[in-house]
Amino acid sequence: MMQVGIVGAGPAGMMAALQAAAQGARVTLYDTNRTVGRKLLVTGNGRCNLTNSSVTAARYATTDPAFLETVLGRFGRMELIAALQELGIPTYATVDGWYYPLSNSAAAVVEAFAAALDQSGVELCLQTKISDIRPGVEGFVLEVGGPSHAHPVQRVIVAAGGKAYPSLGSRGECFPLLERMGHTIVPVRPALAPIRAQVKQFHKLQGVRLDVGLALYKGDQKLGETVGNLMFTQFGFSGPAAMDLSHLVSAHLGGGDLCLTLDLIPRHLPELRQLIARKRSQPIPLSVALGAVLPVKIPPVFQGLAGLPAGIRLSQVADQDLERLLGLLTGISVEVKGTRGFQFSQVSTGGVPITEVDPQSMESRRVRGLYLVGEVLDVVGPCGGYNLQFAFTSGALAGMAAGGGE
Numbered sequence: 001m002m003q004v005g006i007v008g009a010g011p012a013g014m015m016a017a018l019q020a021a022a023q024g025a026r027v028t029l030y031d032t033n034r035t036v037g038r039k040l041l042v043t044g045n046g047r048c049n050l051t052n053s054s055v056t057a058a059r060y061a062t063t064d065p066a067f068l069e070t071v072l073g074r075f076g077r078m079e080l081i082a083a084l085q086e087l088g089i090p091t092y093a094t095v096d097g098w099y100y101p102l103s104n105s106a107a108a109v110v111e112a113f114a115a116a117l118d119q120s121g122v123e124l125c126l127q128t129k130i131s132d133i134r135p136g137v138e139g140f141v142l143e144v145g146g147p148s149h150a151h152p153v154q155r156v157i158v159a160a161g162g163k164a165y166p167s168l169g170s171r172g173e174c175f176p177l178l179e180r181m182g183h184t185i186v187p188v189r190p191a192l193a194p195i196r197a198q199v200k201q202f203h204k205l206q207g208v209r210l211d212v213g214l215a216l217y218k219g220d221q222k223l224g225e226t227v228g229n230l231m232f233t234q235f236g237f238s239g240p241a242a243m244d245l246s247h248l249v250s251a252h253l254g255g256g257d258l259c260l261t262l263d264l265i266p267r268h269l270p271e272l273r274q275l276i277a278r279k280r281s282q283p284i285p286l287s288v289a290l291g292a293v294l295p296v297k298i299p300p301v302f303q304g305l306a307g308l309p310a311g312i313r314l315s316q317v318a319d320q321d322l323e324r325l326l327g328l329l330t331g332i333s334v335e336v337k338g339t340r341g342f343q344f345s346q347v348s349t350g351g352v353p354i355t356e357v358d359p360q361s362m363e364s365r366r367v368r369g370l371y372l373v374g375e376v377l378d379v380v381g382p383c384g385g386y387n388l389q390f391a392f393t394s395g396a397l398a399g400m401a402a403g404g405g406e
């Protein structure tokens with residue numbers, strides 16, 4: 001019987017364990033935490049955003065989209081939904097295509113995985129840190145805190161996560177081990193993190209959320225852009241739109257000159273212009289006209305930035321002042337200082353390049369019998385369930401391959 005050791009009981013490791021056990025392998029799952037799925041438990045604000053109807057290779061930031069096409073072609077959204085259903089986790093999608101468990105409970109998802117691991121006979125070694133992975137007689141030896149606690153296994157799946165949110169268990173401690181085994185480690189940086197920016201002028205907007213168009217520039221070069229929900233915060237910006245660009249902030253920080261441009265009316269500018277044209281000569285407050293498409297706290301702040309008094313009426317505003325105000329609302333530029341770091345990031349970029357694993361099996365191209373999955377690999381998706389999809393996808397493929405008997 002194939003003996004498989006799995007380092008890390010996050011979504012990637014748990015899925016790998018279930019698939020390997022289903023192949024008839026004897027599976028041991030190690031984690032430093034007291035419980036399995038510690039990070040999974042806090043995903044989606046406790047609701048667990050499992051995948052997305054728009055999952056395709058193109059949505060991920062990666063050096064090799066063809067790799068992702070292959071892995072998603074083998075175990076994509078439909079396969080994940082079917083596997084979750086089988087585990088007793090039925091799902092539904094929001095109108096935006098974000099998938100959640102019907103229970104809306106990440107805790108219920110973790111419990112279902114824990115029950116399935118138990119039922120599959122997977123041996124759990126919790127509060128157990130794997131400190132080294134060495135070649136052994138029949139494969140590998142996993143060291144637990146020192147050579148005196150050596151666990152021999154034939155195949156190893158490293159599902160130890162990246163460096164994001166270190167308080168939940170993943171601190172990047174396996175990267176030096178993998179480097180010693182011959183793998184490249186692309187610098188690991190925060191991604192899906194809130195962005196720190198020069199937002200003194202927006203202090204009255206803290207907590208305001210709205211859909212925006214957001215573009216990140218280094219000097220004149222546009223590094224990326226997105227449309228999505230944004231929240232003004234004390235430090236800068238949070239919400240999916242800011243977080244989706246944060247990996248680019250991490251990668252291009254240093255040397256200054258990074259800025260975000262915000263379009264606060266990405267979808268309804270034509271309607272606003274029509275409304276203004278209709279009411280142009282009427283003495284309604286300018287803030288009321290702008291309030292037709294913007295949260296109520298935004299117009300006074302932006303009128304102030306444009307040098308227009310709070311109570312000014314639409315009929316009193318000069319054409320060039322109105323255009324200047326609309327220009328600010330659709331393209332204000334804000335200096336970027338960085339991200340809020342690993343402590344506040346949902347994932348990390350960097351790690352082992354995907355070109356160093358086989359997309360059919362997730363087996364290392366450098367070390368036979370070693371499999372790498374989830375956030376250990378240099379793949380990052382946007383907010384919306386893409387990262388859990390990749391963790392489950394890569395875990396499933398590795399589990400099927402490592403658990404098989406050849």
Ligand SMILES: Cc1cc2nc3c(=O)[nH]c(=O)nc-3n(C[C@H](O)[C@H](O)[C@H](O)COP(=O)(O)OP(=O)(O)OC[C@H]3O[C@@H](n4cnc5c(N)ncnc54)[C@H](O)[C@@H]3O)c2cc1C
Binds near residue numbers: 010037040128162171
């Ligand atoms: C607050 C938050 C919200 C999120 N929400 C979503 C969401 O809604 N949808 C989504 O798609 N993604 C979300 N993510 C991202 C998602 O959680 C990750 O992409 C996913 O957990 C990665 O899975 P993984 O199994 O690769 O790693 P992890 O979940 O990090 O699991 C790795 C495990 O390995 C263990 N480990 C590490 N080193 C060792 C060692 N040496 N020995 C033993 N054990 C070890 C760790 O303790 C950890 O439990 C969120 C992340 C955070 C932080």
